[in-house]
Amino acid sequence: MTLAIRLRDVSKSFRLRHRSPFLARELLRAVMQRPTRVEVFWALRHVSFEIRAGEAVGVIGHNGAGKSTLLSLVARTARPTEGELEVNGRVAAMLELGAGFHPDLTGYENIFLNGMLLGLSRREVAARLESIAAYADLGEFLDTPIHTYSTGMRARLGFAVVAHVDPDIIILDEVLGVGDAAFQDKCRATLTRFRAAGTTMFLVSHQPSNVRALCERVLWLDQGRLVADGPTEDVLARYREASQQLATRTAAARPAAGQSGTTPGS
Amino acid sequence: MQTFTDAYRFRHVLLALTSKQLKAQYRSMSLGFFWALLNPLVMITVLSVVFIWFFGQGAEHPARVVVALIPYNFFTYCLTGCATSITNNSSLVKKVWFPRQILPLSIIVTNIVHLGIQSVLVVAVLVAFPTPGHILGLQLLWLVPLLALLLGLCVGIGLLSAALTVVFRDTQYIIQSTLTVLFWMSPVLYDSGGRFAGPGRPGWVEPLYYLNPLAGLLDSFRRVLFWGASPTPLALGLATLGTLAFGALGIRVFFRHEPDFADYVK
Ligand SMILES: Nc1ncnc2c1ncn2[C@@H]1O[C@H](COP(=O)(O)OP(=O)(O)O)[C@@H](O)[C@H]1O
Ligand SMILES: [Mg+2]
Numbered sequence: 001m002t003l004a005i006r007l008r009d010v011s012k013s014f015r016l017r018h019r020s021p022f023l024a025r026e027l028l029r030a031v032m033q034r035p036t037r038v039e040v041f042w043a044l045r046h047v048s049f050e051i052r053a054g055e056a057v058g059v060i061g062h063n064g065a066g067k068s069t070l071l072s073l074v075a076r077t078a079r080p081t082e083g084e085l086e087v088n089g090r091v092a093a094m095l096e097l098g099a100g101f102h103p104d105l106t107g108y109e110n111i112f113l114n115g116m117l118l119g120l121s122r123r124e125v126a127a128r129l130e131s132i133a134a135y136a137d138l139g140e141f142l143d144t145p146i147h148t149y150s151t152g153m154r155a156r157l158g159f160a161v162v163a164h165v166d167p168d169i170i171i172l173d174e175v176l177g178v179g180d181a182a183f184q185d186k187c188r189a190t191l192t193r194f195r196a197a198g199t200t201m202f203l204v205s206h207q208p209s210n211v212r213a214l215c216e217r218v219l220w221l222d223q224g225r226l227v228a229d230g231p232t233e234d235v236l237a238r239y240r241e242a243s244q245q246l247a248t249r250t251a252a253a254r255p256a257a258g259q260s261g262t263t264p265g266s
Numbered sequence: 267m268q269t270f271t272d273a274y275r276f277r278h279v280l281l282a283l284t285s286k287q288l289k290a291q292y293r294s295m296s297l298g299f300f301w302a303l304l305n306p307l308v309m310i311t312v313l314s315v316v317f318i319w320f321f322g323q324g325a326e327h328p329a330r331v332v333v334a335l336i337p338y339n340f341f342t343y344c345l346t347g348c349a350t351s352i353t354n355n356s357s358l359v360k361k362v363w364f365p366r367q368i369l370p371l372s373i374i375v376t377n378i379v380h381l382g383i384q385s386v387l388v389v390a391v392l393v394a395f396p397t398p399g400h401i402l403g404l405q406l407l408w409l410v411p412l413l414a415l416l417l418g419l420c421v422g423i424g425l426l427s428a429a430l431t432v433v434f435r436d437t438q439y440i441i442q443s444t445l446t447v448l449f450w451m452s453p454v455l456y457d458s459g460g461r462f463a464g465p466g467r468p469g470w471v472e473p474l475y476y477l478n479p480l481a482g483l484l485d486s487f488r489r490v491l492f493w494g495a496s497p498t499p500l501a502l503g504l505a506t507l508g509t510l511a512f513g514a515l516g517i518r519v520f521f522r523h524e525p526d527f528a529d530y531v532k
Pocket of ligand 2: 068069
């Protein structure tokens with residue numbers, strides 16, 4: 001089995017600056033040899049895993065756990081601060097709803113821009129244009145600028161393009177679960193078809209039902225660390241348990257703050 | 267090398283962004299491409315009125331200015347446009363991977379189109395107003411290396427300013443004030459030719475003046491298009507060195523920080 005994604009001891013830090021830097025001040029400080037102090041925040045710490053081609057892997061974790069950061073590294077919009085990252089194959093990433101769309105361009109123009117940003121040539125987009133338009137099913141709205149679109153409509157258009165690029169690896173960050181039920185079913189059907197065709201999938205979703213339906217394996221991130229990596233049901237169960245414990249503890253902490261408690265025995 | 271093949275693979279995106287910019291600039295104005303000529307036309311009118319009537323300059327003065335003004339405008343439009351090319355597309359940069367050099371390069375291509383339109387004006391002025399030299403001659407071949415140098419300078423400084431603006435908030439203001447100084451430090455409204463000779467002028471003044479690569483370039487454009495002569499070796503030599511230096515610096519700084527742009531933009 002060939003490897004699609006491999007991370008070896010990958011860490012990612014962000015510089016937190018209380019004031020955004022000014023060139024004039026930084027130059028002065030450099031000349032005076034007084035470097036500015038920057039606080040460093042580690043969004044991912046020592047993460048290692050491998051994903052084989054054709055695997056479908058979900059990422060779960062609380063807000064701020066580092067899920068989006070992890071996906072952005074694989075999608076190449078950011079690079080690891082430390083460690084080694086290897087990605088093999090053509091990647092189509094949807095890191096945000098409507099990413100790569102330009103609000104002033106029409107739906108059709110955005111299909112071209114988005115398709116080309118995902119690595120298609122102009123001719124390839126043109127050949128798929130009809131099929132993309134039919135998939136998005138937005139009618140004459142495709143001729144209007146997309147700043148007039150609703151969130152659901154933008155999701156439709158974005159997903160319609162991604163569904164037509166034949167990537168080796170597809171990356172989705174919380175973009176499922178938008179739009180009406182019919183469209184969600186369509187998305188899920190498309191992703192299932194992708195899976196059957198051997199496309200590697202790497203996705204973040206807050207809906208366990210989506211993770212369950214699409215992924216055979218789940219990574220659980222907590223405060224930038226990989227705390228679990230295994231079969232979907234196992235990791236989801238452990239995650240649920242931990243979340244419940246956390247909720248119980250939070251609830252238990254409340255009476256101590258002076259309120260009458262309805263704390264379940266712990 | 268990879269960076270250039272990447273840019274070539276995404277050339278369709280570059281063209282799409284360029285046509286988007288051209289459309290955005292011209293769509294709202296029924297004057298269409300005439301708009302590109304309006305600014306320099308106003309300038310020429312003012313020059314004719316002010317300099318010929320009030321300051322008693324010869325009738326050749328508009329021609330003398332225009333041959334340097336149009337390349338100077340190209341430079342400033344490229345510089346100011348490139349500076350904000352990454353930060354103005356922050357959502358794209360944050361959420362989609364693509365070769366980032368596409369953004370400043372599309373600004374430059376847009377301005378090449380403007381330059382093409384404005385060169386019609388240069389020709390018109392050279393026909394309408396008298397010039398001291400015979401312009402139609404073999405020295406016109408110098409325009410090829412001169413335009414290449416101007417383009418190289420704009421790419422280098424454009425990449426540099428784009429990268430600096432991502433990190434430092436005040437880059438735009440520094441550029442604005444620098445441009446004000448640069449306008450007077452470069453031979454746009456005046457002709458620097460022959461001004462450095464004569465008693466009481468130390469020999470190092472002229473090389474110092476031409477350390478500004480734009481000065482040497484504009485001077486050379488004027489020598490060729492207005493005086494019908496070849497560029498002076500000093501002006502052209504230092505302009506070449508300056509362009510190479512800025513080109514190397516811009517490429518180095520840009521591609522060193524390009525993978526981290528997404529961490530900085532908001
Ligand atoms: N560009 C950035 N600069 C500073 N901190 C960031 C940046 N991007 C993300 N972070 C921080 O990294 C952490 C992880 O963020 P993220 O990966 O978006 O979490 P998740 O997607 O799991 O909710 C958060 O604490 C967030 O504040
Ligand atoms: Mg997230």
